[in-house]
Each structure stands twice: as structure tokens, then as C-alpha cells.
Amino acid sequence: MENERVEREVELPASAEEVWEQVADGDRLGEWLDAEIELELRPGGSGTFRFAGGEVRRAMVREVEAGRRLAFTWWPLTGPQVGVATSVVITIDPSDAGSRLRIVESRATRARVRAAA
Numbered sequence: 029m030e031n032e033r034v035e036r037e038v039e040l041p042a043s044a045e046e047v048w049e050q051v052a053d054g055d056r057l058g059e060w061l062d063a064e065i066e067l068e069l070r071p072g073g074s075g076t077f078r079f080a081g082g083e084v085r086r087a088m089v090r091e092v093e094a095g096r097r098l099a100f101t102w103w104p105l106t107g108p109q110v111g112v113a114t115s116v117v118i119t120i121d122p123s124d125a126g127s128r129l130r131i132v133e134s135r136a137t138r139a140r141v142r143a144a145a
Contacts, residue, residue, distance in 0.1 A: 033134040039125040047120045047127045048095045067100075075100065083107055096120055101136050 040047055050056045054065040067075035068089060075087035084105045091099035096119065103113040113136035121128045 033132065035130070035132045037128060037130045039123055039128055041126045044120045044122050044127040045095060047129055051098055051118055051120065051129075052094070069098070075102070077102065090115070103136075 050060065052069055054067050057067075058065040061077070062080045064078040065075065067073065067087065069092055071089055071091060073089040075089065077083075077085040077087060079085075085102045086105055087100045087102035089098070089100045091097060097117070099115065099117045101113050101115050104110055114133050115136045117130075117132045119130045119132075121130075
């Protein structure tokens with residue numbers, strides 16, 4: 029990540045519960061990210077993201093607040109950034125439009141992880 033932090037926010041015409049269903053379901057989240065996702069949705073759970081372009085990332089879930097927040101750390105197993113971990117926090121809040129989805133990705137506290145992890 030050239031920039032140390034990337035933030036995106038979008039208003040969605042769906043309830044926070046409906047948006048959470050999209051985030052919490054690996055198949056649906058995979059549609060958003062164009063990836064095959066296996067993710068244990070619990071603190072300490074592991075995950076794998078396989079992107080259409082061939083990139084593979086491992087993940088560890090740090091926090092789950094059902095209906096509102098998912099936080100995980102992930103790192104690529106392939107490509108030029110192998111082992112460079114970033115933290116992703118997905119937050120869903122009710123809004124006038126329905127809900128607000130916010131995604132923040134930033135450099136993880138531990139800058140690198142072992143590629144075999």
C-alpha cells in the first residue's frame with residue numbers, strides 16, 4: 029500500500045441488516061470483491077481470499093459485531109507484497125438512505141507476516 033490508509037464510504041438503499049447479510053456471507057462478499065472467500069466469522073477465525081486475477085490472501089478475523097462491524101487482518105501469499113499485512117475494518121450504520129457502509133484499510137501493526145502463515 030503506497031498510502032498508509034484507504035477509506036471508502038457509500039450510502040446504500042438497504043437496511044443495515046441486509047447489508048450485514050452481504051458482508052457476513054462469503055459467497056456474497058466474494059461477489060463484491062470478485063473473489064472466492066472462505067472466512068470463519070468469529071474472532072480468531074481464519075480465512076482465504078482467492079481473487080479472479082490470481083492473487084491469494086490469507087486472513088485472520090479480529091472482531092465481529094454482528095450486524096455492524098467486521099475487522100480482519102489479511103496478507104497476500106502471492107505477488108510483490110507477499111507477507112505485507114493490512115487491517116480491514118468494515119462498519120455498517122443506519123442512515124437516511126438505508127445504511128452507510130464504510131471500509132478502512134490500513135497498514136497492520138505488524139508490518140509483515142510469514143508467507144506460510
